[in-house]
Amino acid sequence: MSRxxxxxxxxxxxxxxxxxxDGMGLxxxxxxxxxxxxxxxxxxxxxxxxxxxEQLFGAIVEYISDPGRAAGExxxxxxxxxxxxxxxxxxARPWDERLRDWAHDYRAALLRHSGALxxxxxxRPDTATALRSTELHYAAFAEAGLAPAxxxxxAAALDSYVVGAVVHQVRSEGLPSREPAAIDRRFPTVAALRxxxxxxxxxxxxxxxxxxxxxxxxxx
Amino acid sequence: MSRxxxxxxxxxxxxxxxxxxDGMGLxxxxxxxxxxxxxxxxxxxxxxxxxxxEQLFGAIVEYISDPGRAAGExxxxxxxxxxxxxxxxxxARPWDERLRDWAHDYRAALLRHSGALxxxxxxRPDTATALRSTELHYAAFAEAGLAPAxxxxxAAALDSYVVGAVVHQVRSEGLPSREPAAIDRRFPTVAALRxxxxxxxxxxxxxxxxxxxxxxxxxx
DNA sequence: ATCCTAGACTTACCGTGTAAAGCCGGTGGA
DNA sequence: TCCACCGGCTTTACACGGTAAGTCTAGGAT
Numbered sequence: 496m497s498r499x500x501x502x503x504x505x506x507x508x509x510x511x512x513x514x515x516x517d518g519m520g521l522x523x524x525x526x527x528x529x530x531x532x533x534x535x536x537x538x539x540x541x542x543x544x545x546x547x548x549e550q551l552f553g554a555i556v557e558y559i560s561d562p563g564r565a566a567g568e569x570x571x572x573x574x575x576x577x578x579x580x581x582x583x584x585x586x587a588r589p590w591d592e593r594l595r596d597w598a599h600d601y602r603a604a605l606l607r608h609s610g611a612l613x614x615x616x617x618x619r620p621d622t623a624t625a626l627r628s629t630e631l632h633y634a635a636f637a638e639a640g641l642a643p644a645x646x647x648x649x650a651a652a653l654d655s656y657v658v659g660a661v662v663h664q665v666r667s668e669g670l671p672s673r674e675p676a677a678i679d680r681r682f683p684t685v686a687a688l689r690x691x692x693x694x695x696x697x698x699x700x701x702x703x704x705x706x707x708x709x710x711x712x713x714x715x
Numbered sequence: 716m717s718r719x720x721x722x723x724x725x726x727x728x729x730x731x732x733x734x735x736x737d738g739m740g741l742x743x744x745x746x747x748x749x750x751x752x753x754x755x756x757x758x759x760x761x762x763x764x765x766x767x768x769e770q771l772f773g774a775i776v777e778y779i780s781d782p783g784r785a786a787g788e789x790x791x792x793x794x795x796x797x798x799x800x801x802x803x804x805x806x807a808r809p810w811d812e813r814l815r816d817w818a819h820d821y822r823a824a825l826l827r828h829s830g831a832l833x834x835x836x837x838x839r840p841d842t843a844t845a846l847r848s849t850e851l852h853y854a855a856f857a858e859a860g861l862a863p864a865x866x867x868x869x870a871a872a873l874d875s876y877v878v879g880a881v882v883h884q885v886r887s888e889g890l891p892s893r894e895p896a897a898i899d900r901r902f903p904t905v906a907a908l909r910x911x912x913x914x915x916x917x918x919x920x921x922x923x924x925x926x927x928x929x930x931x932x933x934x935x
Numbered sequence: 936a937t938c939c940t941a942g943a944c945t946t947a948c949c950g951t952g953t954a955a956a957g958c959c960g961g962t963g964g965a
Numbered sequence: 966t967c968c969a970c971c972g973g974c975t976t977t978a979c980a981c982g983g984t985a986a987g988t989c990t991a992g993g994a995t
Contacts, residue, residue, distance in 0.1 A: 499959060499973045538953075539974050544964065546893075546906030547953065553892060613833030616882055619889040623896035626905060633904035645921070646904075647912025651883055652876070652922030659879020662836055663871055668838040672773060673766075676843035684853035684866075685846060692867030701865070702930075709929030710922075723942080758984075761945050767984065780973060 501535050505521065505543045509558050516610040536552060552614045559608050559615075559657060561624045562600055590635040597631060598657050598703055605661040612665065615658075628654075639711045649710045656706050664695045723755055727761045729778050732771060772834045779828050779835075780821075781844045810855040811927060817851060818877050820924055825881040832885065835878075848874075859931045869930045876926050880882040884915045 511532045516523050526548065530537035544550040558564060586593055605612065622627075632650035641649055678686050692698060731752045735744045746768065750757035764770040806813055825832065841847075861869055878891035898906050912918060 499783075499975090500961090501974065503973080505828060527950085536975050537951095538976085541953075542973055550893075552950080571736050611834075612836050616829075616832050616885055616887045619887065619891050619895075620886055621891055621895035623901075626898065626902050630902040630905050633908055644911055645910055645914075646908055648918035648921045649925075651880070651912070651918050652925060655883045655922065656872070656876050656926070657878035657879070658882050659875035659877070660871070662797035662878050662882070663875040665836055666838065666840055669837045671839050672841055673770075675839075676842040676846050678846065681843075682846050682850040684857060685850050687853070688853055688863055688866055691864055692871070693864075700869050701868045702875065702926075705872060705929030706876070706922075706926050709925030709927070746984080747982075756944050759944080762942055898994075 501533075501539070503533060503535055503539055505554065508540055508543055509554050511559070512555055513608055513611065517556075517608055518564070521610050521613060534680050553618060554611065555611055556614050557622050557624055559604055559611055560620070560622075560628075562597070562604070562628070564604075590638040591711075593605060593631065594635050594707065595703065597628065598653065601628075601633075602661055602699060603659050605658065606664070609661065609665045612662065636708065638713070641711065652706060652710060658704065660695075660699050664699075667695075722762060723753060723759060725774065728753065728760055728763055728771070729774050732775055733778070733828055733831065737828060738777075743828050771840060775831055776834050776838050777842050777844055779824055779831060780840070780842075780848075783857060808856040811931075813851065814873065815923065816925065817848065818873065821848075821877050822881055822919060825878065826884070829881065829885045832882065856931070861931065866898050872926060872930060876922065880919050880922065884919075887915075 508529070512524055512529055515529060515532060526537040528538060533540075533692075540551070541547065544554065603609060619706075620626075629650060632653060633646050636646045636649045637643065678689060693701065728749070732744055735749060735752060746757040746760060750760060753760075760771070761767065764774065788869055808816075840846075849870060852873060853866050856866045856869045857863065898909060900906075913921065
């Protein structure tokens, strides 16, 4: 087992890549560094991702976007899978609760791996994982009473808001630029309200409520 | 003028870099290629951006985020600046019109240079340009009658939605992945509504209206 | 004429992605 | 028992990327 068969797998590679991205940033994710972390030569990774780094990036995006993974990520790997309990069986909770839960879970997953955000931008979400989310959105908005023609735009708005909120938060928490502009009398309203708002979590919920209210009409 | 003094300037470098990004993608923006496009050796760029590529990236982000630039970009450079007519002089249009115009302009700028989106994610928007936008938002939402404590979250939600909508559109228009999932009976609602929604422009406006309605109460 | 300096050019180095070929242990048939 | 084969990792090699360091040239100041 020393030379060949070092126990590599796509799962392990992706997990280790994410650890590097989260800890040192996307730029630091190098095939050689990843190989080192996996106790393997860099080229060994190409046996599991023959199309190279781009393919690995795609797998990372899909891994992050998988809501089932987010739940199992924190918990210790108990061992066996759940076997036959795979079918979604038509969630009975009210539509808005389903959407809110999805939004919070997705936001949490993106925030946990915010270093990988640039990877998502130019990849089309056409995997089964992504389509499951869209299906969930469409069904919920239809159930909310929206006209069929309005459903896709509503789902797009919801997804836009969640991703955008994460980007907004990550941007605001980034390193300050070399020459930040002073908040002086040029920006009176900003100066007056500076730091008075709620934290990002509460702000997210507020905006989400507003968007859902605006999309589905009525006060809630 | 043949060897030195090739007429290089930060402006010219940024514009050429954006042309490369828009045309060939961010990955293709290399110092050597940029130098070739500017008819200059790559290292000459370091005289205008001594801190290297990261600094150039920051300048590109600021360039894109500048709303004044977006207007002047399409029009030919007439020559002289407007001189004393610099003060914003308290736009008299209604608050929602100002916000809507800003949103459409910002969206257009981001879409035009969508290849540079990954650069924005981890850069704090603390330049004068960014603060001007925030000031505009805060003032408008205050004018709309929001309680001061609600204004920052509303502004954050608006910015989130616009950026997120651009990301959503760019993602959906990206190259399909190698193994796209089929839209079969697993996704009945998606299959039924597939392609029935409005185009991205109209969907954006719809979502924006909904968000503003939800944020500021009332039907409009 | 001489020197200074800003800006551009040249060289060189190391880090990166990855193609291509090698190596090694296990496996299944003869 | 032997041997061909193959999956999985290693080795070697190359071209390209960012950029540090040094050099050159033109134009202005002395």
